[in-house]
Amino acid sequence: MRKYGYLVVEGPHDVEFVYRLLSPFGLKRVRFESDLDDTLRPLIPREYPPGGDLQKRMPVPLFLISDSHAIAVHSAIGDTRLVETIEENLALLDRSTVTSIGLILDSDKQTAASERYARIRDRMGKIGLLLDEKPGALTLGAPRLGAFVLPDNAAAGTLEDLLLESAALVYPCLLDTARHHVDAEGKASCCLPEDLEDLAKPAGRNKAIIGAMASILRPGKAVQVSIQDNRWLRDQALSVPRIKAVQDFLRNLFDLP
Known part of the structure; x- marks a missing residue:
């Protein structure tokens, strides 16, 4: 039986970053809908244009699959809709089947990583998802929860x-x-x-x-x-310490072998 994960990131660069970190675990990109696991199929948007906006790209997640896992990686198209993206899309899924939920976000020069994480943690709590007090740490339960603040949960950066x-x-x-x-x-x-x-x-x-x-x-x-x-x-490149730390976070979040 597969384990199902859902991850929200800020933008398309982050999506490909995550893909590269997960691919060594045998996860492959899903190109055709016919190859997609039925559990994650509700995440495919069916209405065009999205929100009536002809200039907006269809918000299709990157789907990754292996014999043991199926993971959707979703771009929130910016840092202001991370939690909203999770809330909106979890409503489309049978939450009892989702074993892991996570976020990856940037820090910046104006806001310390700890402060950025505290805001996300507060907003996640309001939708019933309780993150650990420390960025990068996991809440082990059903589902596993975690958020990583790039570049290393401490320094400002992206x-x-x-x-x-x-x-x-x-x-x-x-x-x-x-x-x-x-x-x-x-x-x-x-x-x-x-x-x-x-x-x-x-x-x-x-x-x-x-x-x-x-x-x-x-x-x-x-x-x-x-x-x-x-x-x-x-x-x-995967041996670079701060890159490996993100990969380790993802491996533990999704309980990868």
Whole structure:
């Protein structure tokens, strides 16, 4: 009998990050609906356009499956709807069949990881899901519950911090080139200030560096495509301590072998 898991993350980069961390456990992407386990089938949206918005992408989870597990990884499309996404989609499932529920979210420069986690924990409690007092720790029960605050449940940062640590090991020369490219634009820019608003944000430089690297590895493709296709999170990269910590969290959350 399979164990069923449900994980909500902030965005599409995080979805592919999770996929790469789970794939060593034998979990494969489900491409066709006919291959999907019936238990998770209600998570497939049936109404278009979503919310009447023609510009909005269909919120289809990434489904992963093995002989022992079936896991849905759902992007909340931002950090403000993490708990709402869990609440809305658990209402579609038979909750008695869901053995694990989790979240992965970013910290940032303005809000400490502990404070960000406390807010999520409070909101999760209001929908009857009681997280442990510590980020990254699990509440063992039916279902297992846990939330991990990137990059390490303590420091301010985002997924890009972990990708940079991986890049230093896997793509050191490309990382150096991308850093010089981004920093050169910041020092002698021909752009208007409003053009560089996102670059000036706390995580802007890191995101720009990762984006520059991805544009070389997969020209014209989104960063998440590079995360899926390239060596960011394979082999030796999975031994990077802070990346391994996230993988260990997921392994324990979903009770993977």
